[in-house]
Amino acid sequence: MNCRFVYLILLVFSYSISNAQYKVTAQDSAVFKQLFNLSLTNGHAYARLGELCKTIGPRISGSDEAEKGVNWAFRMLKSYNFDQVDTQGVMVPRWVRGQKEIVKIKSVYLSKILANSKNRTQLISDIAKSSYSHSPAATFECESYLTAQTKSTTWFQLPAKTLGGSVAGKLEAAVVSITNKNQLDSLGKLGKLKNKIVLLNRPMDEAELNTFKAYGACATQRVLGSNWCSPYGAIAVLVRSVSNKCDLNPHTGSIYYAKDINPIPMAAIATAAADVLHYLSQQDPQLVVSIELDCKFLPDRLSANIMAQTNGTLYPNKIIAFGGHFDSWDVGEGAHDDGAGCMHAFEALRLLKAIGYKPRHTLRCVFWINEENGVRGANEYARRSAALGENHIVAIESDRGGFTPRGFGVDSVLIQLVKAYTPLLNHYGIGQLENGGGGVDIAPLKTVFPNIQLVSFIPDSQRYFDVHHAETDVFESVNKRELELGAAAMAVMIYLIDQSMD
Ligand SMILES: [Zn+2]
Numbered sequence: 001m002n003c004r005f006v007y008l009i010l011l012v013f014s015y016s017i018s019n020a021q022y023k024v025t026a027q028d029s030a031v032f033k034q035l036f037n038l039s040l041t042n043g044h045a046y047a048r049l050g051e052l053c054k055t056i057g058p059r060i061s062g063s064d065e066a067e068k069g070v071n072w073a074f075r076m077l078k079s080y081n082f083d084q085v086d087t088q089g090v091m092v093p094r095w096v097r098g099q100k101e102i103v104k105i106k107s108v109y110l111s112k113i114l115a116n117s118k119n120r121t122q123l124i125s126d127i128a129k130s131s132y133s134h135s136p137a138a139t140f141e142c143e144s145y146l147t148a149q150t151k152s153t154t155w156f157q158l159p160a161k162t163l164g165g166s167v168a169g170k171l172e173a174a175v176v177s178i179t180n181k182n183q184l185d186s187l188g189k190l191g192k193l194k195n196k197i198v199l200l201n202r203p204m205d206e207a208e209l210n211t212f213k214a215y216g217a218c219a220t221q222r223v224l225g226s227n228w229c230s231p232y233g234a235i236a237v238l239v240r241s242v243s244n245k246c247d248l249n250p251h252t253g254s255i256y257y258a259k260d261i262n263p264i265p266m267a268a269i270a271t272a273a274a275d276v277l278h279y280l281s282q283q284d285p286q287l288v289v290s291i292e293l294d295c296k297f298l299p300d301r302l303s304a305n306i307m308a309q310t311n312g313t314l315y316p317n318k319i320i321a322f323g324g325h326f327d328s329w330d331v332g333e334g335a336h337d338d339g340a341g342c343m344h345a346f347e348a349l350r351l352l353k354a355i356g357y358k359p360r361h362t363l364r365c366v367f368w369i370n371e372e373n374g375v376r377g378a379n380e381y382a383r384r385s386a387a388l389g390e391n392h393i394v395a396i397e398s399d400r401g402g403f404t405p406r407g408f409g410v411d412s413v414l415i416q417l418v419k420a421y422t423p424l425l426n427h428y429g430i431g432q433l434e435n436g437g438g439g440v441d442i443a444p445l446k447t448v449f450p451n452i453q454l455v456s457f458i459p460d461s462q463r464y465f466d467v468h469h470a471e472t473d474v475f476e477s478v479n480k481r482e483l484e485l486g487a488a489a490m491a492v493m494i495y496l497i498d499q500s501m502d
Pocket of ligand 1: 325337338371399
């Protein structure tokens with residue numbers, strides 16, 4: 001029985017125990033150093049992510065690319081001679097974007113202004129002032145958008161992406177721009193949204209340091225927008241892209257249609273385009289928006305979760321699972337979201353094997369399928385694990401991009417333990433601990449293993465939403481050292497848990 005075991009038992013009965021009772025051993029320091037050195041000098045995460053992004057690319061659930069990707073991942077993991085590599089079949093939904101995702105505005109007002117360069121300069125300045133991105137970048141992006149427009153036309157196309165799971169539609173109507181739910185409800189009750197297209201234009205809170213918090217507050221308008229607007233008679237919803245960046249890249253994402261509403265088409269427009277449309281909706285009473293989307297659902301298709309593991313020497317039936325989601329949206333290359341998380345997990349398993357570490361528990365890397373639009377992979381994984389009589393003691397999820405690792409969100413029992421290692425974690429810049437761990441793909445495990453401890457990998461969050469769900473989430477947006485450091489951070493966390501828990 002090692003000292004960490006005693007420490008954990010004490011913690012279970014008394015959370016007030018002093019962290020000073022625990023001492024980091026020379027072995028701990030040596031293992032941390034080995035894992036970080038190896039990841040930085042001969043890491044494999046970046047090279048494998050490059051293969052995934054450049055030979056497979058985007059991998060939306062149910063697509064041919066996702067299936068090619070599953071085969072690639074299985075072969076890739078097999079080549080490392082882990083104790084076991086498996087796939088686990090699961091039926092996934094198959095939503096197809098189609099060829100048309102056109103959002104256009106008709107504005108004689110804009111056309112007249114663009115014909116005169118002085119007026120155009122004034123317009124750009126006015127848009128920047130009225131926008132929610134009160135920054136020089138907003139001015140620049142609006143200017144680049146407006147300058148690119150043909151001045152002789154009255155129809156202007158906005159950079160748009162159909163939101164995942166949307167119904168198709170072809171329609172034309174006036175637009176109402178709205179920034180919060182109260183405003184929407186007041187206008188809706190007055191009948192002002194009837195037969196209108198609604199622009200849900202709430203921006204991310206730039207003052208919020210944790211961009212995931214700002215995202216969470218804003219993403220509801222994307223996920224629930226149709227349910228909010230359809231009952232008031234709106235005929236379509238445009239959503240300001242949920243991104244910190246003011247640019248011309250639209251960001252897709254999931255939506256949810258409540259069963260009791262009439263589902264209406266939904267598309268995201270780029271943040272700079274939302275600024276332009278919001279301004280025009282206030283200034284041009286004749287403004288018309290035209291939307292044409294030809295997305296559709298095809299029948300569900302068989303796909304798979306992919307797993308690789310090193311068997312435990314002492315507790316082979318107690319599993320520490322760690323992973324990310326293998327599917328992505330059908331834009332960009334799913335590099336940060338969540339190729340990076342999958343590569344963190346694979347590389348953590350490889351690093352521990354490469355230094356000759358013999359784990360006490362079974363270490364299992366999992367690439368879950370269908371996180372973005374269904375979570376069928378994670379649900380099936382949890383269901384099947386319980387049915388097989390397995391026992392998961394900890395699950396770690398990496399789904400926040402491949403940026404510089406900062407720390408972890410950790411469940412209640414484990415956090416006391418991890419806190420004791422803070423000096424060592426701080427040495428590697430990963431000592432930021434938050435109360436409570438979790439993630440979309442590990443949450444279902446909690447329902448079948450109530451005592452499981454969940455851990456979220458936390459990297460720096462400042463750039464993630466610049467590329468999240470957009471064409472710009474490509475391999476080139478990932479930094480090699482940052483990605484490899486993330487894998488090492490995951491490996492040391494697995495090592496600590498493996499050593500400390502029984
Ligand atoms: Zn993700």
